[in-house]
Amino acid sequence: GQNIDQPTEMTATEGAIVQINCTYQTSGFNGLFWYQQHAGEAPTFLSYNVLDGLEEKGRFSSFLSRSKGYSYLLLKELQMKDSASYLCAVFTGGGNKLTFGTGTQLKVEL
Amino acid sequence: EPEVTQTPSHQVTQMGQEVILRCVPISNHLYFYWYRQILGQKVEFLVSFYNNEISEKSEIFDDQFSVERPDGSNFTLKIRSTKLEDSAMYFCASLERAGELFFGEGSRLTVL
Numbered sequence: 001g002q003n004i005d006q007p008t009e010m011t012a013t014e015g016a017i018v019q020i021n022c023t024y025q026t027s028g029f030n031g032l033f034w035y036q037q038h039a040g041e042a043p044t045f046l047s048y049n050v051l052d053g054l055e056e057k058g059r060f061s062s063f064l065s066r067s068k069g070y071s072y073l074l075l076k077e078l079q080m081k082d083s084a085s086y087l088c089a090v091f092t093g094g095g096n097k098l099t100f101g102t103g104t105q106l107k108v109e110l
Numbered sequence: 111e112p113e114v115t116q117t118p119s120h121q122v123t124q125m126g127q128e129v130i131l132r133c134v135p136i137s138n139h140l141y142f143y144w145y146r147q148i149l150g151q152k153v154e155f156l157v158s159f160y161n162n163e164i165s166e167k168s169e170i171f172d173d174q175f176s177v178e179r180p181d182g183s184n185f186t187l188k189i190r191s192t193k194l195e196d197s198a199m200y201f202c203a204s205l206e207r208a209g210e211l212f213f214g215e216g217s218r219l220t221v222l
Contacts, residue, residue, distance in 0.1 A: 024222050033210070034139060042201055042213040050185040087153065096164055097212050098203075 002026040004101035006088050007030045012078055020104045021071045022088030031091040033098065034062050034073045038084045043100075044075065046086075075106075083108045112136040114214035116202050122220045126191050131217045133202030135186045139144045139212075141205040142185045144177065146170070146198040147216075153201070159185065 003025040010019040024032070035043035049055055049064035049071060061074040073086055085103040092099065101108040115134045123129050128142040135142050144156040157167040157177055164177065176188045189196055
């Protein structure tokens with residue numbers, strides 16, 4: 001089966017940088033996704049890594065190391081609206097299935 | 111921008127009743143999914159559907175659940191006899207071939 005671990009909660013200050021880590025153990029790995037989810041809403045796509053390295057997209061960057069089973073999401077210039085749950089998810093072949101971690105609840109404070 | 115649409119947005123039902131949740135995936139997408147999220151918990155995979163058949167299902171997706179693509183556009187999730195613990199947000203998602211899964215806004219099911 002799949003095992004995906006990420007911290008439950010994090011707190012950061014407006015304007016700062018925060019890094020949310022994710023470790024995973026899975027078979028048939030086909031990519032790693034990060035989604036943002038506000039309470040009561042659907043997950044929205046942030047980033048997708050298939051190969052090792054850093055993907056940058058505006059204020060958000062995501063890193064993947066397949067050999068270490070590790071990824072992180074980096075959020076720069078934090079804004080209050082970034083307060084949300086950040087979901088690490090692993091895509092596996094076969095059923096082309098996306099499996100989510102429990103999510104990291106990020107609180108951005110003044 | 112194309113989107114996945116779901117109906118109803120909220121349904122309240124009595125325990126033991128049948129419920130059908132409807133989804134219209136993005137038109138050129140090939141893979142379809144149902145996920146659920148119990149309040150305060152993680153997003154859980156239920157089932158994936160490709161080429162008019164189930165490609166994978168989770169342990170949650172027991173005999174009470176079924177999926178169907180009755181025509182070229184709709185993708186439905188049926189729960190035959192709802193239980194209290196089926197109360198959750200149900201998300202439909204679709205995928206073209208690879209890359210991003212697009213999620214619908216969700217259908218909140220409340221079982222009384």
